[in-house]
Amino acid sequence: MPMPSCSVSWNSGDAVSDQFPVGLRVLVVDDDPTCLMILEKMLRNCLYQVTKCNRAEIALSLLRERKNCFDIVLSDVHMPDMDGFKLLEHVGLEMDLPVIMMSADDSKNVVMKGVTHGACDYLIKPVRIEALRNIWQHVVRKRKDVWKDFEQSDIIEDGERKQKPSEDTDFSSSANEGNCRNLKRQKEEEDEEEEDRDDTSTLKKPRVVWSVELHQQFVAAVNQLGIDKAVPKKILDLMNVPGLSRENVASHLQLLHNGNNHLWSTHNCSNLVQKYRLYLKRLSAVSPHHSGLNNPFVDSISSLNGLDLQALAATGQLPAQSIATLQAAAALGRPSTKSGISIPFIDQRNLFSFETPRLRFGEGPQPQSINNNKQINLLHGIPTTMEPKQLANLHQSQPRPQILMNAQAMSNGSQSSSLVTHISQPQSRPQILNDANGNHLSSGIRSGGFARNGEVDENVGAAVYNRVCQPSSMVDFSISHKTDFQGNSFPLGNNSGVSTITSKGVLQEEVNLEMKGSRGFTHSYDIFNELHQQRSHDWELGNVGPTFDASRRGNRQGNINVPPSILVQQQRFSSCQNGVVNRNTSIGNSPNLGQLRDTLLMNNPQIVKAEKLPQASFQNTIFPEQFSQEDLMSALLEQHLRVMISVLSLKFRDVIDRSFQMEDTTSWYAKRHTWRVLTAFVGDSGYELEILSLVRLSSSSR
Amino acid sequence: MEMCQMRVQAFEYKQSLFREGTLDAQFTQLQQLQDESNPDFVAEVVSLFFEDSEKILNDLTRALEQKCIDFKKIDANVHQLKGSSSSVGAQKVKNACITFRNCCEEQNIEGCFTCLQLVKQEYLLVKNKLETLLRMEQQILAAGGAVPMIE
Numbered sequence: 053m054p055m056p057s058c059s060v061s062w063n064s065g066d067a068v069s070d071q072f073p074v075g076l077r078v079l080v081v082d083d084d085p086t087c088l089m090i091l092e093k094m095l096r097n098c099l100y101q102v103t104k105c106n107r108a109e110i111a112l113s114l115l116r117e118r119k120n121c122f123d124i125v126l127s128d129v130h131m132p133d134m135d136g137f138k139l140l141e142h143v144g145l146e147m148d149l150p151v152i153m154m155s156a157d158d159s160k161n162v163v164m165k166g167v168t169h170g171a172c173d174y175l176i177k178p179v180r181i182e183a184l185r186n187i188w189q190h191v192v193r194k195r196k197d198v199w200k201d202f203e204q205s206d207i208i209e210d211g212e213r214k215q216k217p218s219e220d221t222d223f224s225s226s227a228n229e230g231n232c233r234n235l236k237r238q239k240e241e242e243d244e245e246e247e248d249r250d251d252t253s254t255l256k257k258p259r260v261v262w263s264v265e266l267h268q269q270f271v272a273a274v275n276q277l278g279i280d281k282a283v284p285k286k287i288l289d290l291m292n293v294p295g296l297s298r299e300n301v302a303s304h305l306q307l308l309h310n311g312n313n314h315l316w317s318t319h320n321c322s323n324l325v326q327k328y329r330l331y332l333k334r335l336s337a338v339s340p341h342h343s344g345l346n347n348p349f350v351d352s353i354s355s356l357n358g359l360d361l362q363a364l365a366a367t368g369q370l371p372a373q374s375i376a377t378l379q380a381a382a383a384l385g386r387p388s389t390k391s392g393i394s395i396p397f398i399d400q401r402n403l404f405s406f407e408t409p410r411l412r413f414g415e416g417p418q419p420q421s422i423n424n425n426k427q428i429n430l431l432h433g434i435p436t437t438m439e440p441k442q443l444a445n446l447h448q449s450q451p452r453p454q455i456l457m458n459a460q461a462m463s464n465g466s467q468s469s470s471l472v473t474h475i476s477q478p479q480s481r482p483q484i485l486n487d488a489n490g491n492h493l494s495s496g497i498r499s500g501g502f503a504r505n506g507e508v509d510e511n512v513g514a515a516v517y518n519r520v521c522q523p524s525s526m527v528d529f530s531i532s533h534k535t536d537f538q539g540n541s542f543p544l545g546n547n548s549g550v551s552t553i554t555s556k557g558v559l560q561e562e563v564n565l566e567m568k569g570s571r572g573f574t575h576s577y578d579i580f581n582e583l584h585q586q587r588s589h590d591w592e593l594g595n596v597g598p599t600f601d602a603s604r605r606g607n608r609q610g611n612i613n614v615p616p617s618i619l620v621q622q623q624r625f626s627s628c629q630n631g632v633v634n635r636n637t638s639i640g641n642s643p644n645l646g647q648l649r650d651t652l653l654m655n656n657p658q659i660v661k662a663e664k665l666p667q668a669s670f671q672n673t674i675f676p677e678q679f680s681q682e683d684l685m686s687a688l689l690e691q692h693l694r695v696m697i698s699v700l701s702l703k704f705r706d707v708i709d710r711s712f713q714m715e716d717t718t719s720w721y722a723k724r725h726t727w728r729v730l731t732a733f734v735g736d737s738g739y740e741l742e743i744l745s746l747v748r749l750s751s752s753s754r
Numbered sequence: 755m756e757m758c759q760m761r762v763q764a765f766e767y768k769q770s771l772f773r774e775g776t777l778d779a780q781f782t783q784l785q786q787l788q789d790e791s792n793p794d795f796v797a798e799v800v801s802l803f804f805e806d807s808e809k810i811l812n813d814l815t816r817a818l819e820q821k822c823i824d825f826k827k828i829d830a831n832v833h834q835l836k837g838s839s840s841s842v843g844a845q846k847v848k849n850a851c852i853t854f855r856n857c858c859e860e861q862n863i864e865g866c867f868t869c870l871q872l873v874k875q876e877y878l879l880v881k882n883k884l885e886t887l888l889r890m891e892q893q894i895l896a897a898g899g900a901v902p903m904i905e
Contacts (some may be wrong), residue, residue, distance in 0.1 A: 086838040093787045093795060130833055156837035170791040178780040178840040181787070 073188030074099040077121060079110040081139065082128040082154070087177065091126065094181040108134035115147050122149060123191045126175075129155035129162065137169045144170045150190040154179055269293060270304060417575075757899045764890040765902035772889065772904060776880055781843025782904060790880075798890070800884050803842045807877055810835045815868055828866065829858040835873070841898075846876040 078100045082088040088104050095102040103122070105111040108131050115122060125143050129136035140151045153166040156177040166174040172190040175183050273290035274282040283301035291301070771777040788795040810831050815827050836851035850873040857865030891901045 082842070084806065084834055084838045086799060086806055087841045088804055089799050090784065090787070090841050092800075093792065094783075097787055097789075128837075130830060132830075156833060156840055177837050178843070180780075180781075485855060534856075 073556060075193075076100040076188050076191065077103075077123045078126060078187070079103045079105060079111060079114065079122045079124070080126040081105045081108055081131070081136075082126075083107065083131045083133075084128065087128070087154075087179075091179060091184075094184050095126075097181060098185050107131070108136070112142055113293070115143060115149070119147065122147075124172075124187055125149055126150045127151060127153055129153050129157065129166065136163060140166070140171055150194045152187055152190065172302070214462040266291075266293065266296075267304075270301065274305070423442050489538075675717075757894070757897055760890065760894050760897065761899055761902050762894060764887065764894060765904070767887055768902070768904055771883055775845050776883055777843045778841065778845040780840060784842060785901070785903060793895070796889055799842060800888060803838055804881055807827055807835060807847075807881075811870075811874055811877065814873075815899070818870060820865055823863060823866075825858050826863050826868075832858060832873075839844060839877075839880075844877075844880045847873060849878055850876045 076098075078095050080088065080091050080102060081104075082091065083106050085106065088106055092102050103114065105114060108127070111125070112128070112134075115125070126137075127136050127139050127143075131139075136155075137154055140153060143149055143151050150172040150176060151170070153171040154177055155162060155166075158176045163174050172194070173187070215457045251739045269291045270287065272509040273287040276290060277283075279288050282305065284298045284305055287305065288296060288298050288301045510614065768777070770780075784796050784799060792798075792870050814828060814835075817824060817831070832851050832854045836848055836855070839845075839847035839851060850869065854866065854869035854873055857869045894901055
């Protein structure tokens with residue numbers, strides 16, 4: 053019988069073939085050679101494609117290497133090198149494949165353990181062939197669940213979008229945007245029609261719809277009161293929202309509090325994952341608009357972001373502040389800024405810092421100048437890893453409480469240090485990458501507006517960047533980076549693959565920098581590339597480099613004091629920037645930018661002076677054709693994912709730590725869900741290695 | 755006819771094994787798995803079983819001879835033997851393993867020794883009988899006949 057090949061794919065979206073379950077790809081793990089041989093034969097007689105393995109470790113590595121080559125795993129419970137339940141957990145978390153446990157042990161507690169650890173089924177040995185004939189049902193069931201979650205996420209997204217109809221009107225290229233948006237909406241609607249609509253939201257159903265703004269208000273109130281003193285009544289009073297009841301607030305607060313043990317609900321995870329996947333699919337489907345930018349994407353992103361934020365917020369997983377940040381970002385990203393971007397921007401700032409109403413970067417004047425370019429959306433991420441004080445440098449404000457998950461996770465000193473340590477290792481890599489890409493980029497850099505480099509946000513790990521000024525919620529969320537999103541006009545995709553250079557390298561550096569005062573924005577592009585190229589542990593840092601939109605680069609607010617270390621990185625980035633840079637020629641002209649630019653230039657001789665940053669809005673006119681929107685978009689999303697992953701991985705680390713101490717269902721579920729999100733986001737990117745290393749690190753550092 | 759005789763003999767022998775509880779329905783499953791693509795499947799599995807079991811029995815003997823008996827390890831071994839014996843249909847061996855596990859749980863050293871002896875005994879018996887049966891069936895197959903199955 054042929055060995056299962058990785059070319060065989062069976063995507064969740066594919067229709068089940070008539071032949072099914074013939075060809076079902078089974079991995080069977082059992083240390084008993086007799087049983088293994090019998091099982092293999094039985095499975096082959098069922099016309100499945102069987103791979104047998106007598107050691108759990110080998111099975112795991114097989115699964116990791118050949119990610120999509122298996123549909124289901126059969127595993128014995130008692131194995132010498134690894135407990136079957138551990139394997140079960142790993143598979144469930146990392147690969148999310150259905151796992152069937154087997155054992156000669158039919159005692160109730162063992163069977164129960166299997167079930168609670170997430171086994172799809174538990175077979176008592178001796179296994180009969182009839183039992184094996186039906187295992188395909190578990191595969192179908194699992195896929196069905198995934199799609200179901202997805203559908204529900206669609207519904208939510210649509211709802212989100214509908215809440216902000218006016219946001220797009222301010223976009224300069226509204227025509228395109230409108231079209232694209234409609235297109236996207238149409239698609240979503242179509243999808244929804246095709247799929248079964250389950251109206252019950254997968255999220256805990258709040259009695260009130262917690263819109264982005266509402267949640268922001270909630271978060272602001274909570275922060276103002278202090279999380280310990282935030283009681284529903286007081287929050288309600290502070291929020292001062294008519295029609296909102298104490299119960300609404302109480303239940304919403306409950307979500308926040310529940311966040312500690314249970315990271316994500318399955319649905320939220322799946323939502324986000326599916327969202328991104330669909331998003332990517334749609335990106336490739338929508339034709340590029342060279343002039344229209346990313347409007348469609350913007351919308352999608354913003355809606356995505358909004359949704360995600362909501363989802364995240366609703367589950368209380370994210371710390372209030374981070375959610376606020378994200379939402380702020382999302383809100384910013386939305387073109388709807390009523391009176392230009394500055395206003396919401398400023399408001400966001402308030403949320404972000406909770407203490408200072410000042411804009412983070414170059415406050416006052418900049419927003420206005422930025423507003424000139426309507427397309428610019430500024431999103432300031434929140435430094436994730438930065439200790440609050442560090443932010444102070446930057447923002448002249450009190451320490452920001454709004455640390456995103458990462459930051460919070462990191463705030464326990466040990467964690468940060470460990471992160472930093474990790475990060476430090478890979479640093480060398482980005483460099484290499486950048487060098488390699490140097491050729492590419494140099495030309496790109498010429499266009500000036502390399503604000504991007506200047507934007508290194510040291511604090512964070514990752515700046516996710518929205519191409520379209522979308523403050524990708526993910527971005528903020530994960531990284532609390534300050535990310536400036538500039539007009540979306542720059543498609544970020546890098547044809548040359550540069551775009552994919554994620555800030556892995558950057559991140560790391562940034563992370564190192566993290567503790568240094570002000571941070572600039574991270575460079576998205578570089579990050580992408582690096583990430584892609586070296587999916588390595590850089591990632592573990594959980595700092596996803598900020599990704600930026602080319603447009604964002606323009607927005608670099610000069611007030612960022614880019615520390616030299618960052619700049620060093622920037623050099624790298626600059627090399628990577630290339631196409632991106634070109635696009636960014638129209639980097640904002642805010643004074644901050646100039647400042648930033650100067651700093652950048654100082655340190656990065658290769659960066660071409662961006663003197664001529666045109667005041668003009670970021671139009672796509674500058675875009676070189678080589679970069680398609682799709683590329684940029686995927687790069688952006690990729691970055692988002694990275695950020696997300698980093699954030700999650702940090703959080704996951706907490707969970708892992710906790711769960712290792714207590715072997716119970718809750719923690720297992722928490723772990724599992726985190727894994728699901730992580731891996732889902734990671735998808736086929738291969739970042740799972742990073743996640744795993746992160747896991748190992750966390751477990752070893754316990 | 756010799757063929758007929760052989761087949762009857764094999765059939766009756768097999769039947770007796772089932773009747774006395776040496777083999778159970780799982781063995782039939784094994785035989786049913788055998789087909790043209792794997793004509794020696796049963797023989798292969800059975801020999802694997804023998805190899806594996808002997809190894810485990812040796813480990814068990816050694817474990818029980820230790821000063822400090824590791825019951826967990828013994829239990830794990832017995833469990834494995836239980837699994838493999840049940841997979842090939844060696845019912846008596848499986849039952850002996852179950853008893854052995856109980857002794858392990860109780861940490862009853864004497865009981866464990868006794869159980870080990872019992873398991874070894876049953877193992878040798880089934881080994882013998884299976885070898886005989888398979889030999890018979892091989893002869894039938896070699897002579898071009900079909901192995902009689904017990905439904």
